[in-house]
Amino acid sequence: MPVKPVNAREALELQRSGMLLLDIREPDEWAAGIAEGARPVSRSELEKNACRYLDGFDQPVMLLCAGGKRSDACAQALADAGYKAVYSVQGGIQSWQADGLPMQAHQTSDFDLRYSRQMVLPQIGREGQEKLSRARVLLVGAGGLGSPAGFYLAAAGVGHLCLVDDDTVDKSNLQRQILHKNDNVGELKVISAKSTLNALNPSISIEIHNDKISRTNIRKYLNEIDLVIDGTDNFKARYAISDACAEAGIPWVYGAVYRFEGQVSLFHASRPEQRGLCYRCLFPEVESGLNAPNCSEAGVLGVAPGIIGVLQATEALKFLLGIGQPLIGRLLHVDLLGMRFHQTELTQDPACAACGSYSNTAG
Numbered sequence: 001m002p003v004k005p006v007n008a009r010e011a012l013e014l015q016r017s018g019m020l021l022l023d024i025r026e027p028d029e030w031a032a033g034i035a036e037g038a039r040p041v042s043r044s045e046l047e048k049n050a051c052r053y054l055d056g057f058d059q060p061v062m063l064l065c066a067g068g069k070r071s072d073a074c075a076q077a078l079a080d081a082g083y084k085a086v087y088s089v090q091g092g093i094q095s096w097q098a099d100g101l102p103m104q105a106h107q108t109s110d111f112d113l114r115y116s117r118q119m120v121l122p123q124i125g126r127e128g129q130e131k132l133s134r135a136r137v138l139l140v141g142a143g144g145l146g147s148p149a150g151f152y153l154a155a156a157g158v159g160h161l162c163l164v165d166d167d168t169v170d171k172s173n174l175q176r177q178i179l180h181k182n183d184n185v186g187e188l189k190v191i192s193a194k195s196t197l198n199a200l201n202p203s204i205s206i207e208i209h210n211d212k213i214s215r216t217n218i219r220k221y222l223n224e225i226d227l228v229i230d231g232t233d234n235f236k237a238r239y240a241i242s243d244a245c246a247e248a249g250i251p252w253v254y255g256a257v258y259r260f261e262g263q264v265s266l267f268h269a270s271r272p273e274q275r276g277l278c279y280r281c282l283f284p285e286v287e288s289g290l291n292a293p294n295c296s297e298a299g300v301l302g303v304a305p306g307i308i309g310v311l312q313a314t315e316a317l318k319f320l321l322g323i324g325q326p327l328i329g330r331l332l333h334v335d336l337l338g339m340r341f342h343q344t345e346l347t348q349d350p351a352c353a354a355c356g357s358y359s360n361t362a363g
C-alpha cells in the first residue's frame with residue numbers, strides 16, 4: 001500500500017474536517033510547539049503501538065515530522081503493517097511554519113524530555129522507560145565502581161537507588177570516585193553521593209545507609225530489590241552479597257578492578273536454565289581470595305573502575321529492561337594496557353553450598 005503525500009495546507013484542512021494528524025517528532029522537539037490540532041506521539045511509540053492510536057487498519061491518519069523524512073519512513077512502516085490510509089505531510093513542520101499555518105503550545109513533561117533519547121530506541125520506548133522508573137537497585141559501595149554505575153543508573157532513570165557505604169571521602173579517592181568532589185573530603189560517601197545524584201536527576205528516589213554490608217545485615221537491604229550492583233573492594237562483602245542474592249533469587253552484577261585490569265559478570269543463581277551461577281561456584285572458599293590486595297595497596301588507573309562500573313550499569317539496565325544477552329554464565333575480562341576484552345564461559349557447580357540446590361532442581 002503506497003504512502004499518500006499531502007502538503008501542509010491540505011493537511012490542516014483535512015485535520016479540521018476530522019482526520020487524525022499525528023506529530024511524530026520527539027518530545028524535545030514538541031517543546032517548541034506543535035501543529036494546531038495535532039496529537040503528539042513519537043515515531044517509535046507509534047510504530048510499536050499503532051493500534052493504541054488508530055481505530056483499525058482503515059482509519060485515515062496524517063503523519064508530520066520536522067522535514068518530512070521521518071513521516072515518510074514511518075508512514076511506509078504503517079502501510080507495510082497493513083494500515084490502508086496513511087498520509088505523510090511533505091516538508092513537515094518546516095513547511096507548516098513557512099506557510100504561516102497555526103501552531104499550538106505543548107507542555108512537555110520532565111520525563112519525556114529527560115529520557116527522550118532512550119525512549120526513541122525501539123528496544124526501550126515508553127514502556128521500557130516506565131519499567132526503569134519502577135526498578136529498585138541496591139548499590140553496595142559508593143566508591144570507584146559505585147560512582148560511574150550510580151551516575152549512569154540515576155541518569156538513565158532507575159526509579160529507586162539504595163546506596164550502602166560506611167566510608168568517608170578521602171582526597172586519594174577523587175582520582176576515580178567521581179561522585180565526590182574536592183569539597184566533599186571528610187564527608188560520608190553516601191551523603192556526598194546522594195547530593196551529586198540528586199543534582200543530576202531530582203526525579204528519582206535515593207535512599208542512603210551509612211553501613212558496612214555484611215553477612216548479618218545484607219538481608220534487610222534486599223527487601224523489594226530487583227538487582228544488586230557490587231561496588232565493594234573486599235571479599236567478605238562480596239560473599240555476603242553472593243550468598244544472600246542466591247538465597248533470595250536476586251541477580252547481582254559483579255565488578256572488580258586490579259591496577260589496569262577488570263572483570264564483570266552477572267550472577268543469577270536461581271536461573272540455571274540461563275546458565276546462572278553464584279560467586280561461590282567459582283571460588284568456594286572465602287580464604288582463597290582474601291589475600292588479593294585492594295586499590296590502596298596495589299594502585300589503580302582511575303579510568304579502570306570507570307570502565308568496569310559503566311559495564312556493570314550496562315548489564316543492570318539490560319537486565320531491568322529485559323533486552324540483549326545478559327552476561328550470565330560469562331566472565332568478561334578487560335585488559336586496558338593491551339586494550340583487550342575476552343570472556344570465559346562459567347558453569348554452575350552442582351555441589352555449590354550456596355546455589356547447588358537450584359542446579360539440582362533444574363535436573
Ligand SMILES: [Zn+2]
Nearest residue numbers: 278281352355
Ligand atoms: Zn553457586
